[in-house]
Amino acid sequence: MVVQMENKITSFVNSEDVDRPVLINVEDTNIYYGDNHAVKHVNMPIHERSITALIGPSGCGKSTFIRTINRMNDLIPSARCEGKIDYHGINILSPKVDVVKLRTEIGMVFQQPNPFPKSISENIQLPLKFAGIHNKKTLRDVTEKCLKQVGLWEEVKDRLDRSATGLSGGQQQRLCIARALALKPDVILLDEPTSALDPVSSAKIEELLLQLKKDYTIVIVTHNMQQAARIADYTAFFYQGELVEFGTTKTLFTMPEKKSTSDYICGRFG
Numbered sequence: 721m722v723v724q725m726e727n728k729i730t731s732f733v734n735s736e737d738v739d740r741p742v743l744i745n746v747e748d749t750n751i752y753y754g755d756n757h758a759v760k761h762v763n764m765p766i767h768e769r770s771i772t773a774l775i776g777p778s779g780c781g782k783s784t785f786i787r788t789i790n791r792m793n794d795l796i797p798s799a800r801c802e803g804k805i806d807y808h809g810i811n812i813l814s815p816k817v818d819v820v821k822l823r824t825e826i827g828m829v830f831q832q833p834n835p836f837p838k839s840i841s842e843n844i845q846l847p848l849k850f851a852g853i854h855n856k857k858t859l860r861d862v863t864e865k866c867l868k869q870v871g872l873w874e875e876v877k878d879r880l881d882r883s884a885t886g887l888s889g890g891q892q893q894r895l896c897i898a899r900a901l902a903l904k905p906d907v908i909l910l911d912e913p914t915s916a917l918d919p920v921s922s923a924k925i926e927e928l929l930l931q932l933k934k935d936y937t938i939v940i941v942t943h944n945m946q947q948a949a950r951i952a953d954y955t956a957f958f959y960q961g962e963l964v965e966f967g968t969t970k971t972l973f974t975m976p977e978k979k980s981t982s983d984y985i986c987g988r989f990g
């Protein structure tokens with residue numbers, strides 16, 4: 721099935737099909753909120769040092785699924801998971817997993833920028849201090865490195881002691897990404913990171929993610945088909961809690977196997 725793109729997704733940044741090793745393997749994973757079976761029998765790989773986009777209409781389970789990858793759903797009393805998410809030979813879903821350590825390796829950035837109501841430098845340094853790092857030079861060096869990684873250093877280097885809440889929304893979101901990088905994660909999960917931002921700030925985040933994927937494995941939830949087409953190497957289409965189709969972004973957007981995938985990416989529903 722070759723899709724005629726009604727919404728004019730014509731260019732793919734990641735135009736070559738990619739084949740990177742699998743870092744995380746999701747096997748027959750089910751997620752429930754009480755009796756609501758929100759994510760059903762999902763099997764999919766997450767390839768290292770690439771961007772995987774999760775797409776699908778509202779309520780299809782994207783956020784539920786991404787939150788499970790670093791056990792954020794543990795914070796929701798009615799949530800329950802079954803299955804296996806293999807990461808370096810460990811099942812992330814196992815009750816034996818140290819979730820604090822897991823979240824240092826698999827960081828998360830949310831839809832609304834949520835800096836701590838502290839100074840810009842403290843936003844980077846608090847997680848480090850929490851992890852037991854107190855050497856002042858190390859704290860300063862990591863702050864500078866992380867702010868440079870997200871392209872924020874030049875904009876804030878003269879006001880590191882001022883409140884992070886005084887930054888623009890786009891700057892706050894880059895600060896949140898810098899904060900996630902401070903603990904040197906392997907994986908960064910982003911749940912609609914640009915949906916609250918203006919187009920210029922969104923474009924900066926997209927550029928940043930394309931840079932970061934050289935060193936990090938990135939999973940992003942997005943409602944924006946153009947964004948998925950521009951930045952994702954792999955795309956997973958969810959519908960009604962099921963993973964309908966997974967593939968390279970180019971293949972999924974140009975030759976989807978399932979009609980519902982084609983209908984969704986062409987804007988016929990959702």
Ligand SMILES: Nc1ncnc2c1ncn2[C@@H]1O[C@H](COP(=O)(O)OP(=O)(O)OP(=O)(O)O)[C@@H](O)[C@H]1O
Binds near residue numbers: 753
């Ligand atoms: N905290 C929660 N408690 C109970 N049910 C929830 C909770 N979060 C999500 N759900 C339910 O799980 C299902 C999947 O929702 P989820 O938010 O994961 O979908 P989504 O695809 O991310 O939607 P959206 O694009 O609107 O954010 C829905 O039926 C939703 O009502």
